[in-house]
Amino acid sequence: MTLCLYSKCIEMDTNQQTINSKAKEESILDILRSTNKQNELDTTANTLDTMKLEISDTLSESSSCEGSSTNSIPIDHSFNEDEVKETECGMNKESVYQSPLAVLLSSSESFNRSLGECANDLPDEQNLPKKSGLVYGDNHGGGINPNRTNNKNFESTFLPSRSAPKPPVEEKNKKKILLSGNKLSLNKIERGDSIHSVKTRSKKCYGLNPIDTKSDKKSRSIFNLAKRPFLKSKSVGSNMSSGSSSRSISASISTPYDAKHIHHVGVSDSGAYTGLPAEWKNLLISQGITAQEQNETENKQTLQNVVEFYKSEILNLNDKPASKERSISNLLSDDDETDVLSVISPETILSKDSVKVDNSDLVDNTKNADLIEKMSSEVPPIPKAPKISLNDNAETAKPRDISRRAVNKSAANKEFFNSLSKLCILEDPKRLYKNFTEIGHGASGAVFKADDNTETVALKKINIKSHPNKDLILLEIETMKKYTHDNVIEFKNAFFFTSELWVSMEFMDGGNLADVVMNCVLSNNQIGFICKKVLGGINFLHKNGIIHRDIKSDNILINEKGEVKISDFGFCALIREDQGKRNTMVGTPYWMAPEVVNRQNYDQKIDIWSLGIMIIEMVDGEPPYMNETPLRALYLIAKNGTPDFQTKDGLCEVGKDFMYKCLTYDPQDRPSADELLTHRFITDINSDGSIIVPLVKLTKMKKDQE
Numbered sequence: 001m002t003l004c005l006y007s008k009c010i011e012m013d014t015n016q017q018t019i020n021s022k023a024k025e026e027s028i029l030d031i032l033r034s035t036n037k038q039n040e041l042d043t044t045a046n047t048l049d050t051m052k053l054e055i056s057d058t059l060s061e062s063s064s065c066e067g068s069s070t071n072s073i074p075i076d077h078s079f080n081e082d083e084v085k086e087t088e089c090g091m092n093k094e095s096v097y098q099s100p101l102a103v104l105l106s107s108s109e110s111f112n113r114s115l116g117e118c119a120n121d122l123p124d125e126q127n128l129p130k131k132s133g134l135v136y137g138d139n140h141g142g143g144i145n146p147n148r149t150n151n152k153n154f155e156s157t158f159l160p161s162r163s164a165p166k167p168p169v170e171e172k173n174k175k176k177i178l179l180s181g182n183k184l185s186l187n188k189i190e191r192g193d194s195i196h197s198v199k200t201r202s203k204k205c206y207g208l209n210p211i212d213t214k215s216d217k218k219s220r221s222i223f224n225l226a227k228r229p230f231l232k233s234k235s236v237g238s239n240m241s242s243g244s245s246s247r248s249i250s251a252s253i254s255t256p257y258d259a260k261h262i263h264h265v266g267v268s269d270s271g272a273y274t275g276l277p278a279e280w281k282n283l284l285i286s287q288g289i290t291a292q293e294q295n296e297t298e299n300k301q302t303l304q305n306v307v308e309f310y311k312s313e314i315l316n317l318n319d320k321p322a323s324k325e326r327s328i329s330n331l332l333s334d335d336d337e338t339d340v341l342s343v344i345s346p347e348t349i350l351s352k353d354s355v356k357v358d359n360s361d362l363v364d365n366t367k368n369a370d371l372i373e374k375m376s377s378e379v380p381p382i383p384k385a386p387k388i389s390l391n392d393n394a395e396t397a398k399p400r401d402i403s404r405r406a407v408n409k410s411a412a413n414k415e416f417f418n419s420l421s422k423l424c425i426l427e428d429p430k431r432l433y434k435n436f437t438e439i440g441h442g443a444s445g446a447v448f449k450a451d452d453n454t455e456t457v458a459l460k461k462i463n464i465k466s467h468p469n470k471d472l473i474l475l476e477i478e479t480m481k482k483y484t485h486d487n488v489i490e491f492k493n494a495f496f497f498t499s500e501l502w503v504s505m506e507f508m509d510g511g512n513l514a515d516v517v518m519n520c521v522l523s524n525n526q527i528g529f530i531c532k533k534v535l536g537g538i539n540f541l542h543k544n545g546i547i548h549r550d551i552k553s554d555n556i557l558i559n560e561k562g563e564v565k566i567s568d569f570g571f572c573a574l575i576r577e578d579q580g581k582r583n584t585m586v587g588t589p590y591w592m593a594p595e596v597v598n599r600q601n602y603d604q605k606i607d608i609w610s611l612g613i614m615i616i617e618m619v620d621g622e623p624p625y626m627n628e629t630p631l632r633a634l635y636l637i638a639k640n641g642t643p644d645f646q647t648k649d650g651l652c653e654v655g656k657d658f659m660y661k662c663l664t665y666d667p668q669d670r671p672s673a674d675e676l677l678t679h680r681f682i683t684d685i686n687s688d689g690s691i692i693v694p695l696v697k698l699t700k701m702k703k704d705q706e
């Protein structure tokens with residue numbers, strides 16, 4: 001568990017050389033309490049006691065600095081950023097305080113890099129996060145229509161997960177306690193060791209320097225200490241057994257020297273931080289969180305949730321928690337896929353005649369059985385545990401048995417491709433269709449219009465290899481194949497050929513609703529008509545236990561007949577009766593329901609919220625907070641609750657009432673699709689599809705002019 005010293009990181013007053021940790025411990029314990037981590041709570045409480053005693057004991061021996069008030073550290077305006085700052089405690093002066101956001105962002109090891117560097121490094125496009133539902137533009141998941149990236153800060157908010165930069169020069173093999181910003185790390189502290197400082201480049205670092213050595217890949221935040229039993233049982237001054245196994249903490253902390261006060265950080269009566277370094281403020285502001293928002297005591301929990309969410313799901317910095325949606329198919333590595341895909345290639349193991357297209361029954365199980373057998377047998381052999389020769393003088397090393405992981409991967413390969421081949425025709429769609437024209441591009445790949453002798457279809461090419469969640473591929477195909485409804489896009493076939501996966505579906509010649517809302521002003525009746533159709537589709541899905549999870553105008557397709565259909569089941573999820581709620585974060589930030597943003601369990605009601613946001617799109621042309629960075633948008637969704645229109649007179653009162661009902665903050669109070677179908681805004685609509693045909697035509701005309 002990575003724990004953050006949220007809002008009350010340990011304050012060290014280097015003048016008094018005391019750690020004023022009492023109130024801060026409480027904060028830490030509060031966080032643990034609120035997350036029901038009782039075990040870690042107990043352990044942390046013990047650890048904090050131990051640490052407090054040990055550190056303050058040691059520090060109290062020092063007397064070289066003059067005292068000052070706990071919340072007040074004088075500023076040294078002569079601070080030279082290029083200078084390497086250090087104290088004997090390894091505490092970077094400018095890292096003494098961190099705002100909640102900075103603390104949270106820094107709590108992941110992989111983000112433990114210079115914030116300055118982060119801010120300066122433009123994200124490498126290839127490194128942009130590609131995680132389910134939270135990547136934008138043309139990458140994976142919940143993509144935003146590229147035409148709508150009017151968000152100026154947009155790109156700069158994607159800080160790819162990077163490995164921490166090289167640690168600063170330090171004495172090799174030194175056993176140490178590191179106190180760097182909000183982190184206190186122990187590295188093989190043994191009896192008699194003294195605590196040494198680690199040089200941290202102050203320039204652009206601000207307490208987020210790596211404090212690690214390459215040997216330690218795990219987060220070494222203060223809370224990791226809580227997991228270490230040797231600390232739990234340790235009492236100050238106790239005798240420790242010698243030797244490396246005795247991991248004692250009988251280290252002495254030498255006195256600070258040459259201490260300079262860089263920043264005067266305090267906490268005002270209102271609980272707000274004062275005197276934060278400008279660079280910190282800049283970072284937070286660049287993320288769109290204003291200074292005032294950072295310090296709103298009542299919203300600190302919200303900010304914490306949102307930053308955690310942003311960090312783990314968008315920046316993808318955290319280790320993913322075990323998720324129900326992570327299955328063995330996700331254990332596939334790129335290499336594994338390449339192996340299997342090359343094996344499955346019809347050119348190598350299937351003669352062209354061995355697979356025939358049969359639309360009534362996509363699966364030829366006999367042939368697939370051979371195929372899967374072949375695939376499984378070709379899975380790379382399980383690597384044997386490396387042999388290690390041990391001599392008497394060397395430290396013993398126990399090899400880790402990795403064979404289980406390899407077995408899992410093999411099974412994952414087999415299962416995924418087995419399922420996929422059952423769902424697909426093993427044929428090249430490019431041989432069946434002609435006149436391929438690209439008509440769209442989403443997170444999972446390009447979408448083409450093509451035709452055979454009988455009809456025009458849309459063909460979506462799904463990039464299996466880079467897809468973040470193989471289960472979702474299967475689910476998308478299964479869902480489209482299984483469920484047919486007037487307001488759900490009609491699935492035709494899936495093709496799997498030479499490692500390419502294609503899905504063919506009915507072609508909607510009116511394109512997507514996003515283009516319509518950006519190009520046309522919609523009337524009450526047109527909005528009501530579209531709501532009615534989309535709600536009908538949503539209701540059908542919900543009744544079948546499916547949450548779409550990515551309802552937005554980009555995923556609503558229309559045609560010149562005036563039909564309205566939900567598409568893109570790339571993030572849909574099944575709600576089983578025994579399961580009820582889900583907690584995986586997928587979707588697109590601006591359309592996300594507060595319960596998703598707040599990392600709570602959620603159910604079908606999140607689609608209702610997204611429908612409400614879509615109504616705002618139809619009135620304003622864009623969803624709320626579209627000009628904000630995703631992080632701030634998430635924060636505002638969680639903090640502000642039900643958003644409002646920018647165009648005040650854009651919708652009639654009945655329509656507004658419908659919209660507000662969809663955007664009810666508490667999902668328990670938010671009506672279901674079934675209930676909303678009885679709302680007057682829906683029942684009053686008597687028009688047929690012709691009502692939206694002018695919108696399709698105008699949009700086409702405007703797009704042609706572009």
Ligand SMILES: Nc1ncnc2c1ncn2[C@@H]1O[C@H](COP(=O)(O)OP(=O)(O)OP(=O)(O)O)[C@@H](O)[C@H]1O
Pocket residue numbers: 141142143144439440441442443444445446447458460489505506507508509511512554555557567568570
């Ligand atoms: N059946 C279709 N008929 C016409 N156009 C389509 C069809 N399917 C998709 N498109 C076009 O392609 C775009 C991308 O399609 P889709 O949303 O299914 O892809 P995706 O990769 O899942 O995208 P994302 O997850 O980013 O929304 C749509 O917004 C739409 O413009």
